[in-house]
Amino acid sequence: MEHVKRRAAALELAAEAGVDVLLVTKITHIRYLTGFTGTAGVLLLAPEPVLVVDFRYGAQARQQVEGVEVDGDCAPPRLWATAVDRLTARRAARVGVDTRNLTAEQYLALVSAVGAERLIDCAGLVEGLRAVKDADEIAALTDAAALAEELVRRLPEWLRPGRPENEIAGEIEFAQRHLGAERSAATILVSSGERSTMPHGAASDKPLRMGEPVLVDLSPVVRGYRADITRTFHLGPASPEYRRLHQAVTEAHGEAMAAVRAGVRASAVDAVARKVLARYELDGFFNHSLGHGIGLDQHEPPLLSPYDDTILRAGMVVMIEPGVYVPGVGGTRIEDAVVVTESGCTPLTTSDTGIREL
Template structure:
């Protein structure tokens, strides 16, 4: 494990212990795999983490014994067979009286089994205790997100080459995805969206068997996964010559994104960024065609905090990475969305995705 990764793990563990103290719990049981990875660096598919004021443990099964020993430092590693029994045994040995757990990631069944195995331990539900730490990215995370975004930009060069009249949406998506994998993507952040013509009114219209036709908008929303970190970007193209209506709708969305990006800076409420985009679209007369939030955080998860949504009081901080993605979706006709990833900096923001945003006719 590189020294920088060990330093990240140590700093995160310290921050978690500070947050745990405020919860008035003796320990935290982490069951969310992304949260476990964030804390420990472990990339396996079976992991539980238990953290106390002075000790920390990673629990996994025998498939990952060697992997855990290579990836995880600063945690006691325990190879287990039955998770509930192992967790209960460790909690008992540590003399834990109050065990906090991730309420959003523990099923009713698991909670019941833990209660039966630990009758004298208070189980305390918590929400977002690790997620709040993940919202601000450290330097290592930012570099991983930059790399993921740089690779994703190359996919849009492929899209501009491949999208033509008569091409099937799924065929274009597959070709782009294969090229991205060859260039180093570990996988996709989500199913590629290529939505042409009326399908562009579907915000999550993943690539279908539809033929792309001349005179249509084509919404392309893609993301890749690199070293655990996601990227997310959307561009909208027109096939053939753009009409007056194409130019009007596209210009409104482009202007809305510019307004929202201007609002991005430390100390601003997330909801204010959403309002900047939403108000611009409303003033242009298309407010009813923009229903979703303006953006979301990006990191180990493709959707994480902060939520750039109406009324969100969360304050933006330097080091957050978020998307800004307003859109207009008109049923029966089509849609436009423009999305970029932005890093919140001391003086404002820095774009991590950099595909051009002028309306391009293919």
């Protein structure tokens, strides 16, 4: 029923935009609107919708999708041509497209088939719907977060001097599959010592050493929805300089979470964290955004950054992830998912955010 409601909401917005058929090509949009979990397809969203997939996914789509005609017999190279043929057969006066999700070749073929004058830009239409999560989505995100928390609980068993970062990442991958995750949403990040100053330091063959920080960022997927959590560990006692970094990040994390509520601009939440770090004269070492939306994609609107003035709405799920990365000292980050409410937010991950000295 949720997919039916989502399609109805998308059709209502499309009608307001003057669109007869909304052409949906982004695969996570298609999953959101139909439940199809394959990796290739085109959805013609109209009162009588059609999902075009190639023969690899025909049987799968017919099993997963209800209330949508499935055209699933073409060869993979003919997928786009088949979708365009189905579109032109409808003789729709106005076709909604999001050119950000089309290749240049696809766009030119579409223009040739229906004419540029009949195409209406609908960029952001489905993203706007997806930004506010429904009950099914919150349930999946909550389950993914719980799985991520269990992995964090197990990390001290694996973080031992002499073990390569890659080996730790392998432990995480094996354990999350065993616990029921479909896969990792992103590369598992395990970065130790000076490598912890790399915000996206993918695991390497570097061995863990006593006296070093270890930053771990993991993101298991449950029912298509992603968790995202970062915690910082230290092999042995942390230096006063490193403790100061983590204290600054802890305060920025807490004050930013306290600032989240419906009606607040995304940029305002980001500014709260930067103000805290500026008090410590560490704002110059925080050069990524404070956070992002999360769901079927790892990074979804809104972006908690100085450049996004989106007004937060109840039901959005956003990441709060301040971090500082100081060469010669180390890097530290705390990352948690929260559900925006009218009066504040509800964290999905709540495990200890302090430095964990092992």
